Amino acid sequence: MEFTGEIAEIQQQLARCSDIAARRLAVAQTLAPRRGERLLEIGCGAGLLLRELALAVGPHGLAAGLDISPDQIGAAEAECTGIPAAKPEIGDVRALGYGDAVFDAAVAVQAVEYVPEVETALAEIRRVLKAGGRFHCLATNWTSSFWHGPEIGLTARIASAWENHAAHPNLPARLAPMLARAGFTGIRQLPVPIVNADFGPAAFAYWLARLMAAHAAREGTAPGTAEAWLAALAAADAEGEFFFSSVPILTTAIAA
Ligand SMILES: C[S@@+](CC[C@H](N)C(=O)[O-])C[C@H]1O[C@@H](n2cnc3c(N)ncnc32)[C@H](O)[C@@H]1O
Numbered sequence: 001m002e003f004t005g006e007i008a009e010i011q012q013q014l015a016r017c018s019d020i021a022a023r024r025l026a027v028a029q030t031l032a033p034r035r036g037e038r039l040l041e042i043g044c045g046a047g048l049l050l051r052e053l054a055l056a057v058g059p060h061g062l063a064a065g066l067d068i069s070p071d072q073i074g075a076a077e078a079e080c081t082g083i084p085a086a087k088p089e090i091g092d093v094r095a096l097g098y099g100d101a102v103f104d105a106a107v108a109v110q111a112v113e114y115v116p117e118v119e120t121a122l123a124e125i126r127r128v129l130k131a132g133g134r135f136h137c138l139a140t141n142w143t144s145s146f147w148h149g150p151e152i153g154l155t156a157r158i159a160s161a162w163e164n165h166a167a168h169p170n171l172p173a174r175l176a177p178m179l180a181r182a183g184f185t186g187i188r189q190l191p192v193p194i195v196n197a198d199f200g201p202a203a204f205a206y207w208l209a210r211l212m213a214a215h216a217a218r219e220g221t222a223p224g225t226a227e228a229w230l231a232a233l234a235a236a237d238a239e240g241e242f243f244f245s246s247v248p249i250l251t252t253a254i255a256a
Pocket of ligand 1: 002003011015042043044045046066067068069072091092093094108109110111112114115
């Protein structure tokens with residue numbers, strides 16, 4: 001999935017919903033940025049976490065934000081205007097334009113799974129981290145996400161299309177050995193669950209459903225399928241019969 005145009009717009013709205021604001025806080029607290037540190041965010045999207053990291057490291061630190069999408073970096077530049085430490089820029093994690101061992105920590109939220117050459121990306125992240133540097137990577141095993149409300153076959157068609165929206169749709173399951181091979185140690189994995197019993201705009205599920213519907217339509221599901229699924233979700237919600245759960249995993253590691 002490329003985060004440009006309509007897809008970038010939906011993703012940017014998703015990033016602002018209450019569930020993701022709470023998750024951003026949890027990620028920032030776990031990373032625990034210190035004043036003066038040099039941080040790198042991979043796939044920074046609209047720059048909401050980047051802004052928080054830049055404020056935390058202060059004007060003598062650095063919060064470099066990298067994203068392959070010009071639309072996302074345009075939004076990140078607007079979000080981080082006037083914050084000296086924030087440096088959003090277009091780039092590809094597979095070929096980082098930084099020297100060796102220049103960052104104290106790196107973070108990637110729902111980003112690394114979109115990179116087909118994920119082992120190249122991890123090697124690059126390890127290369128730019130100082131020894132002892134922290135890498136925090138949040139991703140989701142998408143196969144385990146659960147939707148209740150619409151007829152099961154309809155949800156299955158949308159979920160099936162979603163399986164190929166990322167190069168590695170179940171990255172957390174495979175990440176620990178990949179990190180060890182890339183030169184990381186102290187690997188830990190923590191659940192950061194999301195539960196929605198409401199299908200309103202404050203909920204992650206509301207925006208995720210729109211991303212999944214847009215992707216399914218592009219993948220050539222039968223005409224009307226995506227619209228029917230969104231309508232069925234809203235109808236289930238109106239009847240008090242909507243439920244969604246997902247367990248993103250925050251993987252933390254130390255550069256050996
Ligand atoms: C699901 S979005 C997440 C954005 C942001 N981290 C957030 O949580 O709101 C994934 C982001 O990764 C970016 N991305 C995908 N492949 C990339 C690559 N090879 N290098 C840098 N960024 C990449 C996309 O452009 C997109 O903005």
